[in-house]
Amino acid sequence: MSKRNMILTVVGIIVLFAGACYAQFELDSYLRRIINLCLIYAIIGLSMNLTNGFAGQFSLGQAGFMALGAYVVGVFTVPVELRSNVFYAVPMNPLIADIQLPLWLALIFGGLLAALVAFLIGTPVLRLRGDYLAIATLGFSEIIRIVITNAQSFTNGALGIKDIPTINDVRYIFLATAFVFIFVTCLVNSSYGRAFKAIREDEIAAEAMGVGLFHHKCMAFMLSAFFAGIGGGLYATLLGTVDPKNFLFTLTYNFLLIIVLGGMGSITGSMLGSIIVTAGLEFLRVFDEPLEIFGTTIPLFRPGFRMVIFSLLLMVCVLFWRKGIMGTEEFTWNKFVAFCKNPFKYFMRKGARNNG
């Protein structure tokens, strides 16, 4: 990265952080919540993009890894004195009943646990390809959820955990997202990132060029689980409660949607995708409320209508940008500068490149 781009990146992050501070102090808690959700979904979207977009392994286990992170945060950050209140049906297992961790430590442990489980799952499963891998990971994510539901003395089972100290603080979550973003960007631009892409493009050729398939796939899978765990932990602190039903496999599809819409194999695409999907779903709520113009009620406007609009928007997106909004391209400062200097010329050249 050239010096100019480095400075621009640092400036960009500072400006965004200032924006986060502004949001924290000036916006109401509803808007802050949406911003936080965008940021958390961006973390998980990025993590999923690492396996699905960069290493090309179609995995659908994200909800399970999120659940692990969320539950580690849930179980270990609830204040000890409130625990008898939370675990009212079955008392908490004495092994962990007195252990309380600060949030940041619980987040890291949650990520590590998810990575460990990913390793155990990955060892047999990563030998599969394509659809088979997707089915196997989907199944494992359900297994994780069911184990959580039944390990009642650790997780309070189907009752879920409440009274998790919440942070609805944009600044911290922004910093976490920025960290994950920078980490993934650096990883993808390193030699290991190139090896991931090689596996995505052609496994047989990658292996013949000395890229150890299992080693690299497992690495991508574990890192992905680690960040999903952290994202899940943040999700738990945002909601203040966790419940096994939060982590149904349908949750995974939200992230699949984010990365497909943003572009499989594009980091900035995942960020964009998470903003569009999360904020889009919220701001389309106007369609859910009955609308009256000049005394007549417009039909269609009723709860659930926003999903119809949203689905239509998605179809339009997929029709016109088959590889997602960004494809495998990235937003780069070079392009940005070229665009600022001469927008017209930028698009002309882009068009010429696409045709050629």
Next chain:
Amino acid sequence: MAKTQTVLQTDSMTMRFGGVTAVFQLNLDIREHQIVALIGPNGAGKTTAFNMITGVYTPTEGDVIYTAPGEEPVKITGKLPSDIAKMGIARTFQNIRLFKDLSVYENVMIAKHLHLKSNFLSATLHLPWYNKEQRQMEADVEKLLRSVDLWELRDEKASSLPYGKQRRLEIVRALATNPKILLLDEPAAGMNPKETEELTEFIRQIRDEYNLTIFMIEHHMDLVMEISDWIYVLDFGMLIAEGTPVDIQNNSRVIEAYLGVDEDAES
């Protein structure tokens, strides 16, 4: 012909797929700095032999023995393809297998990954020792691409190159792994006579420049006869002849395998 050291040897290597014996008791002996060709009619088991040497298949019987220059012979039978590549055996494919959506530059950079010593964390954090390795890789790739006239095309997508250049890029990518032996699976397939001639020159050039041993499967007899030091002929999985190009051209079993037997003449 002066006897040099053996680098790759197969010891009655056999491959069976269910009831079909694709390769039967193949003994090859490939010597340093030579260009060795493996020829034979379609379906003779040539690519299967390649796949066994490079670890894609594990031979049902027999062994593959590799001797790196100045080292002891090692059995590489059944090792992973990626480990075999690390030991110094690189290959190309019959139907070009480039990383299509990546640039020419990235394609070659990936081949340098196997010699990377830094772990993923130091690579991600771009720590000084990783940066040093990265700069070395960049310098090597630049030198390599310049020497084969692909430097100007470095930012092109691999799939957008013309066919002949794609073939060349695949060979260059294999070269970037710093191999001792280069296995070329039909490098001249689909090339016109002029491109074939260029390729002949190119193969010679890289053999001398990088001190390689080259083992190739090829159907273009002009190419094979011109550059091979030694030729093995395979038919229905069996070795039917071996020798210098002149020997092979006059070998009746080879002619028989390629053209069939003239029954009238025999009777």
